[in-house]
Each structure stands twice: as C-alpha cells, then as structure tokens.
Amino acid sequence: MSLSRRSFVQTLGVGAAGMWVGARGREGSLFGSEAVFAQGAPSPIILSSNENPLGCHPDVLAGVRGSFAEGGRYNYAAVDEITALLAKKHGVKPENVLIGSGSTQILRTSTHVFTSKTAGLTATIPAYEECADYARLMGHPITGVKLTADLRMDLDAMQQASKGAGLVFFCNPNNPVGTAVTASDTRTYLETLMKQSPTTTVLVDEAYFEYATMPGYATMIPLAVQNPRVIVARTFSKCLGMAGLRMGFAIAHADTIAKLKAWDGTNNVSIMGLMGVKAALQVPDQWVKDEQARNKAARDFTQKWFADRGYTPTDSQTNFMFINIKRPAREFRDACLKEGVLVARDFPPYEKTHARISVGTMDEMKKAVEVFGKVLAQPAKSAA
C-alpha cells in the first residue's frame, strides 16, 4: 500500500471517538425513551430504524403465543433447544452458536472479550455504532477507517488499520451507507489479516444478509466455523421482522463461542423470542424471497425518485438508503418529522450532506416521497 493510501487511515484516540458518539444511542437515539407517537396523533411513517415494515410471518406470532404457558419459567431448556435448531439450519454444531438479545448483545460481548486497552477496535467511519460505543465505555482505543469516494468499505485501508487490533468490526452490508463488499474480497482481506496480525479477531456483521442482492455477496459462516478468529453476527430484527422480540445470534468456532459465553450468558432473551425464532426457522424460503423482492421494489422506486432529482443514493444492499440530500440531515429530518415521516439520525462525517432513510412499504414510500419533495423544494437553511 502506498503512503498516500495509508494517509487515508484515520486513527482516533479514545477521546476522539466522538465520530460515533455524536450519533449516540444507535437506533434508539433520536427519541430516547419518549414515544414517537403523540397520543391521539395519526401514526407517523417510521423510516428511521431499518425494520421490516410488514412485520414477521404470522407463524412467528403463533409461536410466541405458544410460549405463554412457559411465561413464568426461566428460559434455559428453550435456549438449548433453539441453539440446536439454529445450528441445524446453518449446518453447524450447537457449540458453534450463541444466542443473543438481538445481535446487539453479540456485538457488545465480542467487543468486551476481544478488545483491551492495548488492542483496540477497528471499524469503518461510519459503521453501526454499538461496538465503538462499547469500546469507548471500556476506555479501549478505536481506529476509524474512512470509506471510499463512492461510500464503500476501503479494504486496503481496512487491511492496514486492522493490524494489531483486538477486534475488527466488519459490517457487511454496512449500516448506515448500505453498500456491501463481495465474499471474495472479504476472504482476501481475512486471509491477509490472519497472516499479518496473529491476535486480531474479526466480527463480520451480516444483519442485512437477507436483503443483499448483489452478485458475489455471500455469508462468512463457513469460514467462521473453521477459523477461531472470525465471528459472524446475524439478527431476526431485519428481514425476519422480529425487532421487538430481541433475537440475534453469533456463529463461530467452538472455542470462540466458548470465550463469548464465558463473559455473558443468555439470561436476557425471552421465551417469546425463543419460540418466535423456532417458528421463524420454519418460514418458507419463498417468504424471505418475497420480502427481498418487495424491499427491492420499494427501494428502487424511492432511489429513482431521488436520483431523478439529482440526489445520489449509494448502491444499497439493505432495507435502507443513504442519500446525498445536499443539506444537513438534521434540517431534513426535522422538516420530515413535521410532515409525519421519521428518517434516521446523523451519521458523521456525512451528517452535513447525507440522510439514511429506511425502506417502508411501497405505499408508505409513495407518501414519503411527496413529503421529501416538499421538504427539498425549500432552500437549505444551512450550508451542506
């Protein structure tokens, strides 16, 4: 790597972790514990948290209802049962699987176990904030890596910045920018890193796996079960429509899972979430394909609307879009909120120019673009 390329690698000390901290609180940050619904007001269109707008398969709710008789009992036996079912679904062994309270818990636990005061976290700027927020809480160093000009992960820069890290947060597809890198690029990165940096672990976050449609994208699960230094995180919160049930999981080498488990257990997952997952694992593949197609159609529609007006979207592989709206996200967000449309928080360093907008139903997006049109027709108050 040339020196000039290297200069793109931006290293942040603990105190400078504000890049992420500015976006504080992740998906919940905007509204804290206050309801987004004013009592009696019409429901807003929620395009701020990358949820599946149609919700989960009805069988999942039937599964939740089926758990009621065990609602008063601790969840231990069910955790074992669902761990085994997840393992079977992914062709791995139960000792390769750890259930979490959403993938959030997997992200936190991985950061806890694999970073330290001397071996910190490396992640792109921006990336989903959980790992960086947690590293900051622990006082562990954070290295941020800029994206390329077309808002993709810069793998050369990542390669460089990952050396010596305790944990690399490899978010693919990336939240908030929506872009993904191919499996072969990921493998090359991982192979090189394994040689370069013998104590670094990589957490590959595949939260949006089901929504990625680009050729060459694939899961790292097969590699993770072989390689004790690679962890894959997955969630039921996105395509499977179960964000309110708080279920995610890690797949990794048995030794790695054992390390994660030794720090944090599975006490905080609910029996409803567990039985919801049991049902979700039976949902026909076609249902997932239909959701993928529905999402893509609504995303294409909205992105075209923006592109036609000179606002450039990234190459999204997710259920959200990252759009250059040429004005501060905050100004756009506040104006949209007044019109009943919620879009996402700030994502430094792009908060002056870009907004993240989750994909709702086609109906919602048709209404939303009218609001966007109205809002963008106003001249920007502050400079982009």
Add this chain to the structure above:
Amino acid sequence: MSLSRRRLFQRLSPVEASSPAEWIAARGREAGLTEFGEQGMAAGARPIRIASNENPLGPGQHVLDAIVGKFPEAHRYPFNAKQTEGALITAIAQKNAAKNENVLLAPGSGELLVHAVRAFTSASKPLVTAWPSYETPRDIAKKMGIPVREAALDGKLRIDIAKMVEASKGAGLVFFCNPNNPTATVHGKSAAVDLVKAIRAASPETVILIDEAYHDYVTDPAYGSMIDVALATPNVFVTRTFSKAYGMAGLRAGYAIGHAPTVKSIAAYKMPYGLGTLTLGGAIVGFANDAHIASERKRNTEVRNFTVKAFADMGVTATDSQTNFLFLDIKRPAAGFRDACRAQGVLVGRDFPPYEKTHVRVSLGTMDEMKKAVEVFKKVLGSTTTTSSKDKQQ
C-alpha cells in the same frame, strides 16, 4: 458432586470440561437444575418444577392479553412502539413518588446486578455479599478478578448486619438481598435502615444495592421496602423484578430504582433495547395491577403455610420464609434428597454451600403441586438411612 450427578452433567452439557458451578453461573442461577432434572426422569412424566423460585401460575391473563395487543408491533424496536420504555419508567416512578431519572429498566434484574458490579467494584474496591446469598454479584466479581468479602449468616440464617457493615469499609459495592435467596429470611425496615446508616458512616463511598426480588411475597409486618431510603440517599439503590410475583420470569423484565447519580452510573452499562416490545407491553399492564399481586401474595402465603407445616410434621424445620421458597434443614445432603425427589418427579433447588450437607431449598408451586410433592418428600425422608428412620424400622 456425586457420580450420578456428574454423569448427568456430562450428558447434558454440550460444552465439555467446565465445572457445573461455572456452567450454571454462565447461564444464570435459577433453573440449571430443572434441565438436569427433567432429563433424569421417565419420558413423558411431567415434573413438579419447584427448583427455581418461579411463579407456578405464570403471567396473569391481563398480561398475556396485553402482549397479544402488541403483536402488530412485534417488528418494531421498543423505542418505535406506541408504548416505549418511557411508559413503564413513568409508571414505576409515579408509584414510588420518584422521577424518571431514578428508574432504570433491564431484561431481568439479574442484568442490573451484573452492571452494578461492573460500575462500582474494582481490584481495589471489593464486593461485599452475605454468604450464602444470590450468587450473581459474587459470580461476576470472581469472573472479573474482583475481590469478594463474604459475610457469614447469623444463627437464624439471616444476613448478619454487623458483619456486613464491618466488611463494607473501603468496599465498592455491598449486596444486601432482602429477603435473602436462598435462606428466605428477611430483615425489618429498621434493621435495613440501620444497615444503610452504618455503612454510610463507616464507608461513605460504598454503593449499597438492596435486592428486593421477593418483595411482593413478604408478609412480616416489620418489613418495608427501602425504595424511599434509596431515593433520598446517595449511593443507594434497590432492584426489583417481574420474574417472581408477577410471574414473568420467561419474559425478562426488572428494574433498578434509587438515587439518580447512582442509577445513572449503572445505566452506562445497559444493553440497548434489551427489553423487547412485547415484554414491555406485558410489564406495563402487569405493573398497573396491584390487586393481582395482592392475590398472588395471598395464594403463596397459603401454600407456604401448608408446606411449612407439612415439613414440621415430618420433623423438618424451615427458616422463617418471607418468599416463594423454603430453606429446610433436612439434616442430610441436598444432593441425595434432590436425586431421590427427582426420581419421583419432583425437582428441588441446587446446592447452597456451606449448607449443602444439611439444607435444601424448595420453591413453592401451586397448592395442588405441593400436596403431591409433600407425599414425595415423606417417602424420601422416611426411607433413608438416618438414625431415626432406622429406629422406626426396628
């Protein structure tokens, strides 16, 4: 560990080699034995599960109805739902004449115990806990390499307040479990207030955590919650749970309430959105229904009185239980008793050293379950090789 227990453990544990104590710790304390138990039983048999201090009736119908009412929002993160954490926090604060900043929610109070150890202890600021007491704070401190000072119980198996105060000097955190799990005993309000005062005087920097998981089951008139004291006193907070009287152990909800800066320090460790949208909906409705809790307390008290008397008739003494479980002096090792009960379809509590050679913890099921369980206890206690039973046979 007996051979049969070890074999059982090996069969059930997918992860090799860790000791049962570690294994149970990693999964949380209550219930590890339930699984052992069920595996040890005849296929198809439905065990009486009185090992984990759960509410045998589960959540009330009002809670389940509220959860079904949240089904349309199962795909929303809790902060995007029509009722967010704020709704439950406000309800808890209002009932206790507190502000929202005094309240912190978590998916179970167990998680708050973990956060408290992380927030307030260090290599130079030990944890103080009565022993035996609920194990989570001690387990997590040991895992983190934090020194633990254990204060032995008094002669009535109550927490020894003087010993706790003595141990508190320079400690980061004092864990005061009232009523105490596993011994079921409680201290009255004035003793608890004295404990707080004495620790504040001896060691003003030390944080005091008062775990009131079994609050709703206490009938001793001398008892009173310490929430009012916690709200008014720096470095003091109380934890409560929906897992016991509210019957929601499987749904995962609990909270901390106390002095705002102390609660804030714990909040730093809180896992984002851990309390799910459906759980939140259930907890909000459950929390509002005081009548349900009063009737659950009454039910539990009746079952407790019946079971205590049944044991007394067998010559077995219980501590003064103020909870939904009994701590019983069976004058023989818990392990053998537990195995024998399991073979008859009754699952009772795990070992609680240093009392595991003499005492067992039995949770309270429904009246029906306890009537059946008592028959099993009679058989098991009457058929072993204690001196008294030999005498009878002769």
